[in-house]
Amino acid sequence: MFKTIRSKMIFWYTTIVMLTFGSIFIIFTYFSEDYYYNKKAQVMENLYNYMSTIDMESLKQDSRFLMSYEENKLHFIICDENFEKVYVSQKKKNEERAKIKINNRIVKRINSFQPEFKTRISHTKIKGKGIITQGQHTYYVYIYENKIGVKIHFSYLKLFFGIICIVALVISIGLSCIISNRISRPIRNIEKNTKKSIDNGFNVDLDENQEFKELSGLAKSINIIMKQIRDHIDDLEKEIEHKTMVEESRRQFVNNVSHEMKTPLAIISSQVEMLELIDNEEKRHEYCKSIIQETTDMSEMINEMILIYSMQNDNETMAMEVADISELVSVSCERYEDLFQNNNVALHKEIETGCRAKVNVRFLSQAVENYITNSIKHSKKNGRVFVRVMQNDDYVRIEVENDGEAIPEEDKEKIWNKFYRGDTVERLNGQKGSGLGLYLVKSIVEIHHGNYGYKNLKHSVLFYMELPK
Numbered sequence: 001m002f003k004t005i006r007s008k009m010i011f012w013y014t015t016i017v018m019l020t021f022g023s024i025f026i027i028f029t030y031f032s033e034d035y036y037y038n039k040k041a042q043v044m045e046n047l048y049n050y051m052s053t054i055d056m057e058s059l060k061q062d063s064r065f066l067m068s069y070e071e072n073k074l075h076f077i078i079c080d081e082n083f084e085k086v087y088v089s090q091k092k093k094n095e096e097r098a099k100i101k102i103n104n105r106i107v108k109r110i111n112s113f114q115p116e117f118k119t120r121i122s123h124t125k126i127k128g129k130g131i132i133t134q135g136q137h138t139y140y141v142y143i144y145e146n147k148i149g150v151k152i153h154f155s156y157l158k159l160f161f162g163i164i165c166i167v168a169l170v171i172s173i174g175l176s177c178i179i180s181n182r183i184s185r186p187i188r189n190i191e192k193n194t195k196k197s198i199d200n201g202f203n204v205d206l207d208e209n210q211e212f213k214e215l216s217g218l219a220k221s222i223n224i225i226m227k228q229i230r231d232h233i234d235d236l237e238k239e240i241e242h243k244t245m246v247e248e249s250r251r252q253f254v255n256n257v258s259h260e261m262k263t264p265l266a267i268i269s270s271q272v273e274m275l276e277l278i279d280n281e282e283k284r285h286e287y288c289k290s291i292i293q294e295t296t297d298m299s300e301m302i303n304e305m306i307l308i309y310s311m312q313n314d315n316e317t318m319a320m321e322v323a324d325i326s327e328l329v330s331v332s333c334e335r336y337e338d339l340f341q342n343n344n345v346a347l348h349k350e351i352e353t354g355c356r357a358k359v360n361v362r363f364l365s366q367a368v369e370n371y372i373t374n375s376i377k378h379s380k381k382n383g384r385v386f387v388r389v390m391q392n393d394d395y396v397r398i399e400v401e402n403d404g405e406a407i408p409e410e411d412k413e414k415i416w417n418k419f420y421r422g423d424t425v426e427r428l429n430g431q432k433g434s435g436l437g438l439y440l441v442k443s444i445v446e447i448h449h450g451n452y453g454y455k456n457l458k459h460s461v462l463f464y465m466e467l468p469k
Contacts, residue, residue: 009180010173017172021165028161033154037126037147041119044074044128044143048117052132056080056139059087073149077105077142086139106140113140124148186215194222202226202233268294323364325355325396325467329389332368336376345379345402350388357396357467359448364467367444368398370437371463375402378461395450395466406456415454416442441465 075089088098117130127144210216388399
């Protein structure tokens, strides 16, 4: 019962109104008459004190101020020491009636009159008696008010006040319903929109421009909480996605290694078996040289696959630093000077100095060297390779151009795939390619949020990469 704010507001608002008006009605019922009588007794006493300061004989000719009190239900019987009338309240002037009142109220009760004015509240009257002495004259003053009229008047007042309390109670219930609904409606809206936001993956923001400041603060706090929840969910999704990718990469790595090692292992196994059967020393030497070559190719392939795997799975923690790309490319070219000479390929460097970008030096060096070795591998005999480094406001661009054969259009996308070697298997310095070189370049440039690609020129092929500065 009373589980909602609206019902509790109606209950407490109505209860407060009932208690307030009920308390007032009880106080009025039990204490209003006594308060009225005490106040009237005080008025009588004040009037008596005032009358003792004026000439009582003057009341015979001018009694207007007494008549004003008569309008407020007070009655007067005033006589002198001879019990002659000075002033008697009556609707019509009747001397006999006045004498009877003096006789009954004063003469017969003469012993109860004292120089000090005394008031008394009886069952039927509020009355006060006193003696005023002025010069040689003594005046007996009797002031009273009949309680019957007062009781009737108060009975109507109590009835009227009771009706007012009932009406006020009905009105308060209606007002409490209206007020509580106005206050609880925006709260219900916040509750409704919060549920809607939860159902929509915490993607609905609450309106912070509420009618009440407290509700605006509540809506703002809920929005902050929902944003934090959304951020946590995004982080969890990214973490799950990352772990899934890592697991898939691990599985793919194992599968790729297993698949790529089958052929060279089979070759090595067959050649080892042949060694036991061949007596020709020259043949045995050729088989041993072939076994060494296969193991070297396997080692290179495994190293490249490990590099790809570590690069993909350590992407978030990969160390980046601002490096001199011009110097990095120059050093890479110097490392392969012997390879250029052994393959009768001329190297031409066009490197702009001072080109800097934020990179992982180890991975970028690998990408540049893969472009260089690839260009040597596909160059014509006595061919040329051009290595260029340049920059603009946004990028540092590295180009490696060789005068080899154009890349077929059907291989445009395939050359960037893992283990793709084309129709022929070229060897560089006697070594067979792993099919991972350009895939490595692609992966490294993507990690640096750069661009990569190639162009078939008239008599050459140009590979490039662009790194954000």
